[in-house]
Amino acid sequence: MADGADAFCLREVLVAFTACLGEQREVRVDPYLAGWKGLIRFLNTLGTVFSFISKDAVTKIQILENYRNSDQREKYLTVQSMVEYELANGLVDLKKRSEHPDSGCRTFLRLHRALRWLQMFLEGLRTGEEDSKTSVICSEAYNASLANYHPWIIRKAATVAFYVLPTRNTFLENMNVGTADEAVAMLGDALPFICKVYDITEELYAQHKLLDLP
Numbered sequence: 208m209a210d211g212a213d214a215f216c217l218r219e220v221l222v223a224f225t226a227c228l229g230e231q232r233e234v235r236v237d238p239y240l241a242g243w244k245g246l247i248r249f250l251n252t253l254g255t256v257f258s259f260i261s262k263d264a265v266t267k268i269q270i271l272e273n274y275r276n277s278d279q280r281e282k283y284l285t286v287q288s289m290v291e292y293e294l295a296n297g298l299v300d301l302k303k304r305s306e307h308p309d310s311g312c313r314t315f316l317r318l319h320r321a322l323r324w325l326q327m328f329l330e331g332l333r334t335g336e337e338d339s340k341t342s343v344i345c346s347e348a349y350n351a352s353l354a355n356y357h358p359w360i361i362r363k364a365a366t367v368a369f370y371v372l373p374t375r376n377t378f379l380e381n382m383n384v385g386t387a388d389e390a391v392a393m394l395g396d397a398l399p400f401i402c403k404v405y406d407i408t409e410e411l412y413a414q415h416k417l418l419d420l421p
C-alpha cells in the first residue's frame with residue numbers, strides 16, 4: 208500500500224459518497240468524482256493487471272472534471288442540473304455517438320453503472336464469511352451489474368484480473384481503517400448513502416429515458 212498523503216483510506220471515500228447527497232435529493236458531482244478518485248488510488252495498489260480498468264475510469268472522471276472546470280461549471284454542479292442543461296441544449300447523443308460523443312450524461316452513466324457494481328461488491332464484502340474469496344464476491348457483483356454492458360473481451364479480461372484479489376479479511380485490513388470488523392462496520396454505515404445516490408440517479412435517468420445512452 209502507498210504511504211502518506213496518497214494512501215488509500217476507506218473512510219475518505221465513503222465520506223465523499225455520503226457528501227454527494229444534497230437536501231433536495233440532488234446528487235453533487237464533485238464529491239462523486241472525489242469518491243471514484245479515492246477508489247482508483249486503491250485499485251492502482253492492486254497491480255498492473257487492473258490498469259486497463261483504472262485508465263478507463265480516469266478518462267471518464269477527467270471528462271467530467273473538464274466540464275466542472277469549464278465556463279459552464281455551474282451547470283455541472285449536480286447530476287440534475289447537468290441533465291437539464293445538456294438535454295435543453297441538445298448536447299447529448301441519444302441514438303448514436305456522433306456530435307457529442309463524450310457528453311456529461313453519457314459519461315456519468317458509465318460511472319453510475321459502475322456504482323451499482325460497487326454497491327453490490329461492498330455489500331458482498333460486508334456480509335461475507337471471514338475467509339471468503341474477494342474474487343468470487345467481485346465476479347458475482349460484476350456479472351450482476353456492469354458485465355451486462357461490456358463486450359466479451361472486456362468481461363474476460365475483468366474476470367482474469369479478479370483472480371489476483373486477496374482474501375476478504377486481507378482486503379478489508381488494507382482499507383486503512385483498523386481491523387476487518389471495523390471496516391465492515393464502516394461499510395454498514397456508508398452503504399445506505401451509496402444506495403441512495405444510485406437510486407436517485409437511476410430514477411432521474413429513467414425519467415428522461417437516458418439509461419441506454421450509446
Ligand SMILES: CCCCCCCC/C=C\CCCCCCCC(=O)N[C@@H](COP(=O)(O)O)[C@H](O)/C=C/CCCCCCCCCCCCC
Binds near residue numbers: 247317
Ligand atoms: C472496500 C472498498 C474497496 C473497493 C475498491 C474498488 C476499487 C474500484 C475502483 C474503480 C472501479 C473502476 C470503475 C470502472 C468504470 C468502468 C466504466 C465502464 O463500464 N466502461 C466501459 C464502457 O465505456 P465506453 O466504452 O462506453 O466509453 C469500458 O469499455 C470499460 C473498460 C474497462 C473495464 C471495466 C471493468 C470494470 C470492472 C469493475 C471492477 C473493478 C475491480 C476492482 C477490484 C477490487
